[in-house]
Amino acid sequence: MFDNTNPYTIRIEETNGQKRYFVAFIDGQGIFRESEVSYEVYTQFCRFVKCERNLRRSDERHLEQSELTEETLCRRALHKPKPVDEAVNDKIRSEQLERAIMELPEVQRRRFRLYFDYGLTYEQIGKIEGCSKMPVKRSIDRAIEKIREKIKYF
Template identity: 30%
Template sequence: MDKPLVTISYKLANGSQISVEVSTPVKELLEQSDRQIRSQRRQDRRHFDFKVSTDGNSDSPLLPTCEDTANLLERMGRDTRLHKAIGKLTEVQQRRLRLYYFYGLNYSQIARLEGISCRTAIDTIEQAKKRLNRLCRD
């Protein structure tokens, strides 16, 4: 038995609007998260109600603004597309990207670890990045 979907809409910081269809339990979870974020913002404003004064400009807040639910949903969508795209790369490209981005190894360290030339490591990672770019745009 399929659960009925509910459409919820959020207004993004740039003024555009995003709508998503979710099940009722997911909607309730998102609403609860949104309430928690708003509550945390109120607490932050109470406890950190001051601004950094640099160059005589007191308009820059000390703390970054919290991420709201709409922006979180947008980022989750981008992350999902990225993970799907990474899954379409070759095993070698995936492994070398992981070493470069997640483990922080540089090209020469990857080359030594895998017994390849530094140029091969660079080319593999650059090709993988280009392919990810194309896959994420599609």
């Protein structure tokens, strides 16, 4: 029984119906050594070799077998990164949207931001500005139309 990762060789030799057990290894100076051992020591070596082999196989099953590259990490990512062209397009769209919002009249811009950025309702915005919800709704609707018109060609 020899394994290329196990430094020991164990063997049985039978002469005249008598079994003899041997353990062989290469010592620290590179010299081959072989010793006759008792049956009990031989069985312990067998158990050791088998246990060691099973542990190694278990480790191999659980260790990463493939090389970790950016591509494999991206494939496994929970939130996959966008392709470069898509990220660039998103950035351009975002900049155009921000420019379109900044070109709105101050009241529309403020109401638009309160509604979309802060999540306030028409009623809440109306309370802040001292008016009913309908002028707020119309103002936000007009702001949306203006923004759509400015960014529709992208």
